[in-house]
Amino acid sequence: MVQKAKVLEKKQDMMKVEVVRNGSCSSNCASCKGCAAGQKKIIIDIPDDENAKKGDVINIEVESSKILGLSYITYIVPIFTLFIGYYFGAKVSETMGIIGAFVGLAVPIPVLVAISKKLKDNFFNNIKTKL
Numbered sequence: 001m002v003q004k005a006k007v008l009e010k011k012q013d014m015m016k017v018e019v020v021r022n023g024s025c026s027s028n029c030a031s032c033k034g035c036a037a038g039q040k041k042i043i044i045d046i047p048d049d050e051n052a053k054k055g056d057v058i059n060i061e062v063e064s065s066k067i068l069g070l071s072y073i074t075y076i077v078p079i080f081t082l083f084i085g086y087y088f089g090a091k092v093s094e095t096m097g098i099i100g101a102f103v104g105l106a107v108p109i110p111v112l113v114a115i116s117k118k119l120k121d122n123f124f125n126n127i128k129t130k131l
Contacts, residue, residue, distance in 0.1 A: 001063075001064055001067060002059050002060070003059070004020060004057055005017035006018045006056070006058075007055060008054065009054060010053070014045050015047075015052060016045050017044060019042050073112060073116075081104040081105065082101050082105040085100035085107070086101035086104065088100055089103075
């Protein structure tokens with residue numbers, strides 16, 4: 001996935017860039033409200049590979065497989081644990097199945113937050129930049 005970013009500031013070998021998001025709704029987030037309800041730009045810190053200057057517009061590239069892997073962890077794992085919680089709770093009663101589903105949905109959240117903190121540095125270090 002390749003997106004355009006504007007260099008906001010530089011610090012040693014890192015730079016803060018503003019990425020304009022290209023969504024499936026053609027960057028019309030206000031009408032779509034499918035992702036972050038109107039947030040069109042995000043600011044991230046990435047390594048400076050190309051000696052870009054403040055104000056430069058660069059292309060940043062992330063492997064699609066990394067994005068798909070993070071999406072799987074973020075969306076599929078909680079749904080999977082929701083069903084597992086319901087399955088084991090429903091063996092006792094319907095009410096316990098519902099409670100088990102909520103527990104199954106809540107349990108992976110702290111684990112996913114911890115995983116995302118560990119993966120964050122690795123993810124942003126694998127972003128390739130081009131002027």
